[in-house]
Amino acid sequence: xxxxxxxxxxxxxxxxxxxxxxxxxxxxxxxxxxxxxxxxxxxxxxxxxxxxxxxxxxxxxxxxxxxxxxxxxxxxxxxxxxxxxxxxxxxxxxxxxxxxxxxxxxxxxxxxxxxxxxxxxxxxxxxxxxxxxxxxxxxxxxxxxxxxxxxxxxxxxxxxxxxxxxxxxxxxxxxxxxxxxxxxxxxxxxxxxxxxxxxxxxxxxxxxxxxxxxxxxxxxxxxxxxxxxxxxxxxxxxxxxxxxxxxxxxxxxxxxxxxxxxxxxxxxxxxxxxxxxxxxxxxxxxxxxxxxxxxxxxxxxxxxxxxxxxxxxxxxxxxxxxx
Amino acid sequence: xxxxxxxxxxxxxxxxxxxxxxxxxxxxxxxxxxxxxxxxxxxxxxxxxxxxxxxxxxxxxxxxxxxxxxxxxxxxxxxxxxxxxxxxxxxxxxxx
Numbered sequence: 001x002x003x004x005x006x007x008x009x010x011x012x013x014x015x016x017x018x019x020x021x022x023x024x025x026x027x028x029x030x031x032x033x034x035x036x037x038x039x040x041x042x043x044x045x046x047x048x049x050x051x052x053x054x055x056x057x058x059x060x061x062x063x064x065x066x067x068x069x070x071x072x073x074x075x076x077x078x079x080x081x082x083x084x085x086x087x088x089x090x091x092x093x094x095x096x097x098x099x100x101x102x103x104x105x106x107x108x109x110x111x112x113x114x115x116x117x118x119x120x121x122x123x124x125x126x127x128x129x130x131x132x133x134x135x136x137x138x139x140x141x142x143x144x145x146x147x148x149x150x151x152x153x154x155x156x157x158x159x160x161x162x163x164x165x166x167x168x169x170x171x172x173x174x175x176x177x178x179x180x181x182x183x184x185x186x187x188x189x190x191x192x193x194x195x196x197x198x199x200x201x202x203x204x205x206x207x208x209x210x211x212x213x214x215x216x217x218x219x220x221x222x223x224x225x226x227x228x229x230x231x232x233x234x235x236x237x238x239x240x241x242x243x244x245x246x247x248x249x250x251x252x253x254x255x256x257x258x259x260x261x262x263x264x265x266x267x268x269x270x271x272x273x274x275x276x277x278x279x280x281x282x283x284x285x286x287x288x289x290x291x292x293x294x295x296x297x298x299x300x301x302x303x304x305x306x307x308x309x310x311x312x313x314x315x316x317x318x319x320x321x322x323x
Numbered sequence: 324x325x326x327x328x329x330x331x332x333x334x335x336x337x338x339x340x341x342x343x344x345x346x347x348x349x350x351x352x353x354x355x356x357x358x359x360x361x362x363x364x365x366x367x368x369x370x371x372x373x374x375x376x377x378x379x380x381x382x383x384x385x386x387x388x389x390x391x392x393x394x395x396x397x398x399x400x401x402x403x404x405x406x407x408x409x410x411x412x413x414x415x416x417x418x419x
Binding site for chain 1: 344419
């Protein structure tokens with residue numbers, strides 16, 4: 001492609017983005033855009049799948065049959081969401097196998113929040129209420145992301161997510177209104193999950209490596225700090241309603257801004273977990289690799305079945321033509 | 324003259340606008356994919372109904388049948404907890 005043609009395509013692409021049109025898989029797009037959208041979608045897909053681990057951990061120990069089937073349904077949804085996102089990412093010409101390989105080699109990331117352990121049943125409440133709410137705040141804006149397949153996957157996912165946060169909040173509500181021990185469990189879970197939930201929105205806008213470009217491409221629709229503020233503003237009244245206290249001495253309502261002010265995140269902890277040294281990073285990845293390896297015989301059997309079936313079809317065809 | 328029944332059937336899907344899914348609009352007979360694409364344009368896109376066409380050989384589509392409905396959908400009826408409305412929350416926090 002000569003420089004003139006490249007320039008024309010770039011202008012066409014920029015105009016589509018400016019006009020709120022979606023970019024579709026067969027459209028020309030700048031290489032950096034393709035890389036960015038693939039990075040974001042693969043990270044999102046990996047997060048859905050890795051996110052099954054802390055919750056899957058509690059399926060066999062859910063306190064009632066009802067809680068157990070709810071948790072099963074939720075974990076099943078996460079697997080489905082991972083699949084929507086891998087499929088959307090595959091429209092860019094990178095296979096799911098390649099994405100999973102990049103995850104295993106540590107080249108692709110997933111949401112750091114899942115590197116924290118789910119220690120008690122109350123954590124199932126905190127994850128649904130805080131982690132899923134934080135994810136939804138982000139995902140609602142991503143329904144308008146500029147890449148068509150990503151946007152459509154987000155619309156489907158948002159529709160299914162709302163039960164996740166409601167069941168989480170309901171677990172917290174029941175515990176917070178229960179015995180002293182139960183109330184303590186709920187508060188303890190909030191204490192441990194609050195700051196990691198705020199970290200889910202990423203570094204401050206000024207420090208975020210990919211943010212500016214992603215905003216310009218409309219891949220991201222609102223900045224990390226805007227989304228984080230939105231999450232804090234909506235969550236504090238929910239905590240107050242069930243009599244739980246967010247572990248932040250600097251938290252207070254700011255009448256002038258019309259928002260809550262809140263304390264500074266421990267960025268050392270943030271970077272430590274992102275770079276692989278959170279409480280469960282190695283465990284999460286090792287488990288994923290093991291599940292992949294343990295499933296090898298299933299993929300092998302599917303290949304063998306397909307081969308056998310193809311032979312049968314061919315044999316039937318030649319028998320027909322002979323007749 | 325070729326009987327039109329001898330020509331394979333193609334299903335036609337149109338994306339009406341960028342950002343939306345392709346939707347099934349109908350089918351037509353054609354010699355091959357290329358011709359199906361041409362016919363689809365003539366038949367289904369005369370009034371700027373879309374920005375993208377998919378044509379798919381009908382025989383490549385595997386479809387469930389009405390009679391399959393029960394085994395496919397029945398198990399969903401006893402899983403109301405998959406819906407957000409299953410979780411009763413007080414009005415103060417019902418915007419969750």
